[in-house]
Amino acid sequence: MMRTRPLKVALLGCGVVGSEVARIMTTHADDLAARIGAPVELAGVAVRRPDRVREGVPAELVTTDATALVKRGDIDVVVEVIGGIEPARTLITTAFEHGASVVSANKALLAQDGAALHAAAEEHGRDLYYEAAVAGAIPLIRPLRESLAGDKVNRVLGIVNGTTNFILDKMDSTGAGYQEALDEATALGYAEADPTADVEGFDAAAKAAILAGIAFHTRVRLDDVYREGMTEVTAADFASAKEMGCTIKLLAICERARDGASVTARVHPAMIPLSHPLASVRGAYNAVFVESDAAGQLMFYGPGAGGSPTASAVLGDLVAVCRNRLSGTTGPGESAYAALPVSPMGDVVTRYHISLDVADKPGVLAQVATVFAEHGVSIDTVRQQGKDGEASLVVVTHRASDAALSGTVEALRKLDTVRGVASIMRVEGE
Amino acid sequence: MMRTRPLKVALLGCGVVGSEVARIMTTHADDLAARIGAPVELAGVAVRRPDRVREGVPAELVTTDATALVKRGDIDVVVEVIGGIEPARTLITTAFEHGASVVSANKALLAQDGAALHAAAEEHGRDLYYEAAVAGAIPLIRPLRESLAGDKVNRVLGIVNGTTNFILDKMDSTGAGYQEALDEATALGYAEADPTADVEGFDAAAKAAILAGIAFHTRVRLDDVYREGMTEVTAADFASAKEMGCTIKLLAICERARDGASVTARVHPAMIPLSHPLASVRGAYNAVFVESDAAGQLMFYGPGAGGSPTASAVLGDLVAVCRNRLSGTTGPGESAYAALPVSPMGDVVTRYHISLDVADKPGVLAQVATVFAEHGVSIDTVRQQGKDGEASLVVVTHRASDAALSGTVEALRKLDTVRGVASIMRVEGE
Numbered sequence A, B: 001m002m003r004t005r006p007l008k009v010a011l012l013g014c015g016v017v018g019s020e021v022a023r024i025m026t027t028h029a030d031d032l033a034a035r036i037g038a039p040v041e042l043a044g045v046a047v048r049r050p051d052r053v054r055e056g057v058p059a060e061l062v063t064t065d066a067t068a069l070v071k072r073g074d075i076d077v078v079v080e081v082i083g084g085i086e087p088a089r090t091l092i093t094t095a096f097e098h099g100a101s102v103v104s105a106n107k108a109l110l111a112q113d114g115a116a117l118h119a120a121a122e123e124h125g126r127d128l129y130y131e132a133a134v135a136g137a138i139p140l141i142r143p144l145r146e147s148l149a150g151d152k153v154n155r156v157l158g159i160v161n162g163t164t165n166f167i168l169d170k171m172d173s174t175g176a177g178y179q180e181a182l183d184e185a186t187a188l189g190y191a192e193a194d195p196t197a198d199v200e201g202f203d204a205a206a207k208a209a210i211l212a213g214i215a216f217h218t219r220v221r222l223d224d225v226y227r228e229g230m231t232e233v234t235a236a237d238f239a240s241a242k243e244m245g246c247t248i249k250l251l252a253i254c255e256r257a258r259d260g261a262s263v264t265a266r267v268h269p270a271m272i273p274l275s276h277p278l279a280s281v282r283g284a285y286n287a288v289f290v291e292s293d294a295a296g297q298l299m300f301y302g303p304g305a306g307g308s309p310t311a312s313a314v315l316g317d318l319v320a321v322c323r324n325r326l327s328g329t330t331g332p333g334e335s336a337y338a339a340l341p342v343s344p345m346g347d348v349v350t351r352y353h354i355s356l357d358v359a360d361k362p363g364v365l366a367q368v369a370t371v372f373a374e375h376g377v378s379i380d381t382v383r384q385q386g387k388d389g390e391a392s393l394v395v396v397t398h399r400a401s402d403a404a405l406s407g408t409v410e411a412l413r414k415l416d417t418v419r420g421v422a423s424i425m426r427v428e429g430e
Helices: A016-027 A030-038 A066-070 A088-097 A107-123 A140-146 A162-174 A176-185 A202-216 A234-243 A307-327 A364-374 A402-414 B017-029 B029-036 B068-070 B086-095 B105-123 B142-148 B162-174 B178-187 B203-218 B237-243 B306-324 B364-375 B401-412
Strands: A007-014 A040-046 A078-081 A101-104 A152-161 A248-257 A263-275 A285-292 A294-303 A349-359 A380-386 A390-397 A418-425 B009-010 B038-046 B079-082 B103-104 B153-159 B246-256 B263-273 B285-292 B294-305 B349-359 B381-387 B390-397 B418-427
Touching: A007 A016, A007 A066, A007 A088, A007 A307, A007 B009, A016 A030, A016 A040, A016 A307, A030 A040, A030 A307, A040 A066, A066 A088, A078 A088, A078 A307, A088 A101, A088 A107, A101 A107, A101 A307, A107 A202, A140 B142, A152 A202, A162 A176, A162 A234, A162 A248, A202 A248, A202 A263, A234 A248, A234 A418, A263 B203, A285 B153, A307 B142, A349 A364, A349 A402, A364 A380, A364 A390, A364 A402, A390 A418, A402 A418, B009 B017, B009 B068, B009 B086, B009 B306, B017 B029, B017 B038, B017 B237, B017 B306, B029 B038, B029 B306, B038 B068, B068 B086, B068 B364, B079 B086, B079 B306, B086 B103, B086 B105, B103 B105, B103 B142, B105 B203, B142 B203, B153 B203, B162 B178, B162 B237, B162 B246, B162 B285, B203 B246, B237 B246, B237 B263, B237 B349, B237 B418, B349 B364, B349 B401, B364 B381, B364 B390, B364 B401, B390 B418, B401 B418
Parallel strands: A007 A040, A007 A078, A078 A101, A263 A418, B009 B038, B009 B079, B079 B103, B263 B418
Antiparallel strands: A152 A248, A152 A285, A248 A263, A285 A294, A294 B294, A349 A390, A349 A418, A380 A390, B153 B246, B153 B285, B246 B263, B285 B294, B349 B390, B349 B418, B381 B390
């Protein structure tokens, strides 16, 4: 039954992920052929620096002219693992125009231009798959898009950045401060020299946009995602979290509003109860918790980055796309039929943990409580702790909108008796 | 772009799962149509007892003649949620012969006759999907079959039966004995009046056969799966497990041998370390831990049973199968090309925790240790505890074959100084 003409694959990028994709394509060639129904052949590898030795990649396949490679016309599948917006975007579009399907691991590009790329794929009757773009090896795009296709997803709550989870886990388990934990992450290779994309939540926000789009059948762009980094999280926040039976995670949260008429997507640090399955996700692991009408609560857990895990996701897509080529069909494309509006952060409703430094004198609690009440934010618990004329007041609220909470905090800052707002942390997963 | 002629679905069985499938097909008709690209219509519902009122299922669709329904010729997809071997098997085969694709939730049938059913589907160019057959709502078949299609799975370790996990979790958290925990499970509806299929591991064994087949691209039948129930697990076993930093779970374990040349599949209670992600799977939840070459360690978690969760999985398959019908293609069928031999239980290599009741006198430990050594089973730790002329000896071994361990235990039973073998438990997930 096996077709003998091989399917031709062009690889764009041959770094940590690309070289692993090339390696597995060679070492597991027989398995891939059996699973696809035809052999696959690496037809070209586009790189920026051809002088770097790439073990296992035949020198004659290496080129610096990526554009010529995707224009060859005999390429069945282009695997894009360059990352970034350009030249990846133009190369992918050109690949579709020249008849290739595309497998990409490019979260930034998909989050920014997913709709246009999907449209280009559809126009040319080709596939665009990108399981590796979110949470590395963890099968997530396919389960959301296909396994839950008959269900209604209401919330996606994910730890989708390994670097920040490593740092937060370290702070939690050792009591270390942010900088100390970041230094260790850098030393161990979990954080890049410039960790901005990770610690400021840009990486997670791109993944949130992609997940929200798929989960809600709605276009969600990177700009629609509210983003707050985790560089301000302190050891004191972890101590507060522990007192509440919680830990702190940087979460990507995609939610359908309770009335079902809109969605939100956001990334920020949050307290979650230790009993929540996401609380026990350690080190650089990723996990995504999905809540849907019929299935209930699901969780997907695994390594969110790294050459091999990402290559596993790329190759899973490659097999699917190759099978589609052979049967002359395409897999599910973009599903944006629901077209729900994406609400701003002010509309998000959740609970809050607020630490205030206040004057240690009678009447302060009454003043503070009045401000909350005036803004319609209902208080769940208050804990007061005195020390030398100063006191700290820890308020945990019931569910309230982000706008109401912001108004409350602004008013609190104006109180003479409030010396400062030490921290505001959302409480999720309850 | 929407086709207007609806795809016709025949539902076989309208119990807890079937009625939920029918309900969602009605309430979410617009969403399903948008995701499929054509409306889907419930064309008939075959039941045994038509007198039972089924809310939301139009009476004119109900029939007791399932055979006539699948033979109608205008049915695009047959959804089989009857369970059991017959008449389900004949109905599914007949459905293929009359041009329908099939979505099934029938683990027993798939485990026993999966190969023949896949062959029938392929012969007629139709799909056979069964995500709901293993671990309810948890997307597992699709990720294993598609997302990991470019990877090499080495081990699948799963909690795939919610009833037994509920009982074991209860024993662990309350110190209850097996019978007490079973009674509570029965009272709460987690265990059936006759719990044999669950507590003796038959249900988990069927799922292990299906998972092993997909993971290793090899036919694994129910008869190939070693099976041991969990009715003998005692409160004392949990106490021993705690001393080792472990808990006890009923696990379905599918493994590729270290040399890669054979596979095994088994179901039995086992100790796993509390640090293992499966250890924190509580109540009736299911979770499956997958280890592969490139992806590393993945875990899939969620509700393993229940009407709604199972319906979610059925409907995900229904959407996929309907999309395939529209595009005139079929999804991946059986992949058994690797055809690895399935080794017997004696070849399985793991660690063991053995509790012996022995005479409390000098030389017993030396005798016992000699027996282990003679059978080539290396001891990791021994713990001895005396009480009134009797003593207990707890031995934890290094990795050894099941055959070697069985030989050891047989020889130990013959020692005069060994009064009895209180328990033997495998230690997994390390």
